[in-house]
Amino acid sequence: MRIAIIGAxxxxxxxxxxxxxxxxxxxxGARDPGSTKTREIVASCGGQARATxxxxxxxxxxVVVLAVGWHVVQPVVESMGDLAGKIIIDCTNPLDENLQLxxxxxxxxxxxxADIAVGARVVKAFNTVTWEVMANPDFGDEPATMxxxxGDSASAEVVESLIRDIGMEPCNVGGLEMCRYLEPLAMIWILEFRIRRQSGDYGFRLLKRTSAEAKTE
Ligand SMILES: NC(=O)c1ccc[n+]([C@@H]2O[C@H](COP(=O)([O-])OP(=O)(O)OC[C@H]3O[C@@H](n4cnc5c(N)ncnc54)[C@H](OP(=O)(O)O)[C@@H]3O)[C@@H](O)[C@H]2O)c1
Incomplete structure (x- = not known):
């Protein structure tokens, strides 16, 4: 699959x-595709990437992945023109400069x-874990949950497979309005773990009991 990642x-x-x-x-998709930093990131992808x-x-x-700071999201999305029909994976968290939602x-x-990118199929993902967990999602034998x-069912299928490709376990929590809860969820890791405990090595995992295990008596 060809994946555009906006923000390197x-x-x-x-x-x-x-x-x-x-x-x-x-x-x-970088604002300066020729910068040293962007060229290093392209090189780290081992020949499978380029920048434009x-x-x-x-x-x-x-698939278009949005991975820029919230303050530039609107101009960046508008600069991409017609995105109708594209799957947009939104990794952003709408934070101000004081890291408040x-x-x-x-x-x-x-x-x-979704309001700006008219007709695009927007899926929120990758906003509730740190980049360190995306780099290595394994906690012992258990992968972190994403x-x-x-999106629609076809775009959800694509996003699920991209989540599995990085070794995480996907969990669909509903329509795009559920961003109202996934974005605040990210605040737990941002404020408690990233800022207070100064670590990116915490991830969320969803636990599920089988019906047999649920019988307690
Ligand atoms: N950090 C995390 O662990 C984490 C986890 C989940 C979600 N998020 C969210 O993901 C987003 C990105 O976070 P990050 O930590 O990756 O930030 P970052 O390291 O600062 O990367 C942001 C990238 O966006 C680029 N950019 C800025 N303006 C641009 C423009 N006009 N056009 C194209 N690219 C532009 C920057 O390029 P320059 O180098 O040229 O400035 C930079 O490469 C944020 O919304 C954040 O809340 C972060």
Whole structure:
């Protein structure tokens, strides 16, 4: 699959490397495709990647991954032109400069992106774990869970397989309006683990009992 990754930073670079290892073609959409930093990230993908503008990357890909800071999301999405029909994977968290969530309850970042990218199939994913967990999702024998929401059944299938490609366990939590809960969920790792405990090595895992195990008496 050809995947456009808009933003070649911590999240974009990590996902690009992981998906390149799984055999996908990666097109990074960068504001300076020739910068040293972008060239190093492209090189780390081992020949399976190149960098161009966000608009060209999006036009040539099946899936567009948004991995930029919230403050540039609107201009970046608008700069990509017509995204109708594309699957957009939104990894962003709508934070201000003090790392506070600026949307919620009645709307969300994911829904705002869907409003801008008219006709695109927006799926929220990869916003509730750190890039370190995307790089290595294994905790002992158990992979971390990747919650996602939005899209139609075909796009959900694509996103599930991309989540599995990086070794995580997908969990569909519903329609795009569920971003109103996935974005606040990310605040637990951002404030408690990233900031207070200063570590990216915490992940969420969903536990499920079988009906036999659920019988306690
Ligand atoms: N860090 C995490 O563990 C984590 C986990 C889950 C979700 N997220 C979310 O994912 C998003 C990215 O986070 P990050 O940690 O990867 O940030 P980051 O390392 O700062 O990367 C952001 C990237 O966006 C690029 N960018 C900025 N303006 C751009 C533009 N106009 N066009 C194209 N690219 C542009 C930056 O390029 P330059 O180098 O040129 O500035 C940079 O490469 C954020 O919304 C964050 O909340 C982060």
């Amino acid at each position: 930073g911590n999240v974009g670079g990590t996902l690009g490397r992981r998906w390149a290892q799984a055999g996908h073609d990666i097109l990074f 503008s966000p608009a060209e990357a999006a036009a040539r890909a099946d 600026i949307h919620g309850h009645h709307s969300s970042g994911g829904e705002m992106i 919650f996602y929401c939005g």
